[in-house]
Amino acid sequence: MKSKHAIFFKQLSLSAAVLAGLLLSAPIVGQQGSALADSTSQVSSNASVNTTFTGTIYRNTPSTQSVTSPQIANGFEHSLYFQATDKSGNLQDSNYAVDPExxxxxxxxxxxxxxxxxxxxxTINNNTTDDKIVNEIVCLPKYSDDSTPLVFDNDRGHSTIAPESGSQSSMALTAYIDKHEYSLDAIPAGSDWSTMDRFRVKGTLSAGQHWSIKIPLKLNITDATALDEYLYDSKWAQVVDNSYAPNSYSGPTLTTYIRIAQQDSLNGGKYLATIENNDGSFTPLPQNVEDLMPQIGANGEVIWDNLYDGSYGSGSVQGDAQTALFKKLDTVGFTGSYFYLDLQKLGAVKSANGYTLERNLQALGYDFAPDSTTNKTATSYYYRFSGVTPNITGGNGGGMGTNGIGSINLRLYKVTPVPLPAKPNNGGNGSSSSNTSTTTNTTPSTNNTWNPTTPKQTDGSTGLPNYASVKGAAVYATKAIYMYRTPNFTKHNRVAKYTKKARVNRPMFVVTGYARSNNGALRYKVRDVNKGAKTYGKTGYITANKNYVSGVYYRTLPKNKHLTVIAKKGGNAYRTASLTGKSNHYKKGARLHVKRLVKHNLTTRYQLTNGHYVTANKKFVIQGND
Structure with missing residues (x-):
């Protein structure tokens, strides 16, 4: 299945000095208020670092996080999990489904x-002394994502499903094929079993009895390019067991997630030293800067976040919190995953002249953060292993994957040069790079395409106001605005015009970055996500003025805990916070009672008093009774 090609990355962060503390529901770039220099204890480049994984099931081994035991729902045991067979015939289990509540x-x-x-x-197991009424609907990955290629494997399933040997025989089993529920003896001949998205088991499970089933699945992709794209996608396949109470469609749900990915350590080749241009492209820096670059992974600085679930992304990752986070993560990496570069380790790699990488960079007028004079130095960058080649323009080298350069472009920033002392300090900790450069040139190279368009530090943390939407979040225009090519707004710089519209039709954008105009005004770098509009997909800059642009999702509970549905076609309620398992449809004007606000990735949901969930998107609902 392995389909290798040149692997590149999209760097998700601005500098830590810009974004630390900003991204409220996603992992972010870290910072701390001290220079890196030689002050940190480092892992030797010769240390044994685990960068390979030979197993079949990966459950975040370093932090020993796993759930592999039955869960209790409606008074009896439930076991819902994936099982993979390795090429030697050994079986390995995924994490078991649990109740997200x-x-x-x-x-x-x-x-x-x-x-x-x-x-x-x-498997359901009644280990009690009482008979249990069972009504379970198990949703396969296709139920929550109709486009998923992870479907029923008919080559192994042979157009049927059946309980395992030893299961109580009196239970009724049905399958949902092409959105229709059928008893097994009534499924039309020639039905496409790859459309099966659910199955149901009903009946009375006697005391001391169990019932179990195994559903064969396969990755239905035959095209090599499509397979490659899938392996680099970070989309998770979800399965859900709806354990309904007797004669009811309410009850607990059990959920787990998997994705199929390819392992890669990233080690090999040097970093490509670059600087980001206004249009989002990158330009390689002069050769005297590139000569300083170490081998990727030379100091164990690549930290993988393979199983990110948002549990630690509600604030800045810095200092002790960053140290604790990195201990939970791994040096094993998979395609589609996110990973950090620990800049404390990377910056401490020493060159042959005895100085650390960061100190040599500062001498040439570059650093990991926009300006070293602020004493706010980045301690980590955050990337996604996406397989997407960054747009590298200009420069003298051959770019990534050539001349010994590996697969990560390291974004640097222009700073005030700090000349090296006459004699290098060979003390302190830090590993030695294989780099043999001895340059001590203190004259900064120039890059005419560079322009500082990231916010400056003004409040000691991010330089951004509290109302600023996080990177990756959705915003919409509440008044008429323009999109511009650069952060400096001029009439000749306009990309698109957006007129003021009714709330449900307001134009929406996804924030992809931040910038400031020459006079210091904050801008959002955005992508137009208004499907069907002529402007769909356009990118550029819009104002971040809260009087013109606002977040699409509510961040607070309504004072009276009431919502009103305002979408023209109404809205749905779901059994889970991920908005799967539709439970009800509410027409426009319906009034809903809520009990709490729930964060879900970069969005929010309202949980109703009946336990179900609706979107907190302001284009669908409004706080209050009208």
Whole structure:
């Protein structure tokens, strides 16, 4: 299944000095208020670092996070999990599904290089002394994502499903094929079993009895390019067991997630030293800067966040919090994952002249953060292993993947040069790079395409106002605005015009970055996400003035805990915060009672008093009774 090509990355962060403390529901770039220099204890480049994984099921081994035991719902045991067969025939289990109301579902990665078969296993076990009425609907990955290629494997399933041997025989089993529920003896001949998205088991499970089933799954992709794209996608496949109470469609849900990905350590080749241009492209820096670059992974600085679930993303990752976070993560990496570069380790790599990488960069007028004179130095960058080649323009070298350069472009910033002392300080900790450069040139190279368009530090943390929307979040225009090519707004710089519209039709954008105009006004770098509009997909800059642009999702509970549906076609309620398992539809004007606001990735949901969820998107609902 392995389909290798040149692997590149999209760097998600601005500098830590800009974004630390900003991204409220996603992992962010860290910072701390002290220079890196030689002050940190480092891992030797010769240390044994685990960068390979030979198993089939990955459950974040370093932090020993796993759930592999049955869960209790409606008074009896439930086991819902994936099981993979490796190429030697050994079986390995994923994390089990849990109730999101009481526990955070833990995710699992299937190693694409070491699995042969994949099944979804489901068992209910009545280990009590009383008979239990059972009404379980198990949703396969196709239920929550109709486009998923992870579907029923008919080559192994042979157009049927059946309980495992030893299961109580009196239970009724039905399958949902092409959105219709059928008893097994009534499924039309020639039905496409790859459309099966659910199955249901009903009946009375006698005391001391169990019932179990195994659903064969496969990755239905035959095109090599499509397979490659899938392996680099960070989309998770979700399965849900709706354990309904007798004669009811309410009850607990159990959820777990997997994705199939390819393992890669990133080690090999040097970093490409670059600087970001106004249009989002990158220009390689002069050769005297590139000569300082160490080998990727030379000091164990690549920290993988393979199973990110948002549990630590509600504030800045810095200082002790960053240290604690990195201990939970891994040096094993998979395609589609996010990873950090620990700049304390990277910056401490020493060159042959005895100085650290960061100190040599400062002498040439570059650093990991916009300006070293602020004494706010980045301590980590955050990337996604997306397989997307960054736009590298200009420069003298051959770019990434050539001349010994590896797969990460390291974004640097222009700063005031800090000349090296006459004699290098060979003390302090830090590993030695294989780099042999001895340059001590203190004259900064110039890059005419560079322009500082990231916010300056004005409040000691991010330089951004509290109302600023986080990177990746959705915003909409409440008044007429323009989109511009650069942060400096002029009439000749306009890309698109957006007129003032009614709330439900307001133009929406996704924030992809931040900038400031020459006079210091904050701008959002955005992408137009108004499907069907002529402007769809356009990118540029819009004002961040809260009188003109606002976040699309509510961040607070309504004072009277009432909502009104305002969308023309109404809105749906769901059984989970991920908005899966539709439970009801509310027409425009319907008034809803809510009990809490729930964060979900970069969005929010309202949980109704009946336990179900609706979107907190302001284009669908409004706080209050009208």
């Amino acid at each position: 009481t526990s955070t579902p833990l995710k699992t990665i299937i190693n694409s290089d070491n699995y042969k078969d994949l099944t979804l296993n489901f």
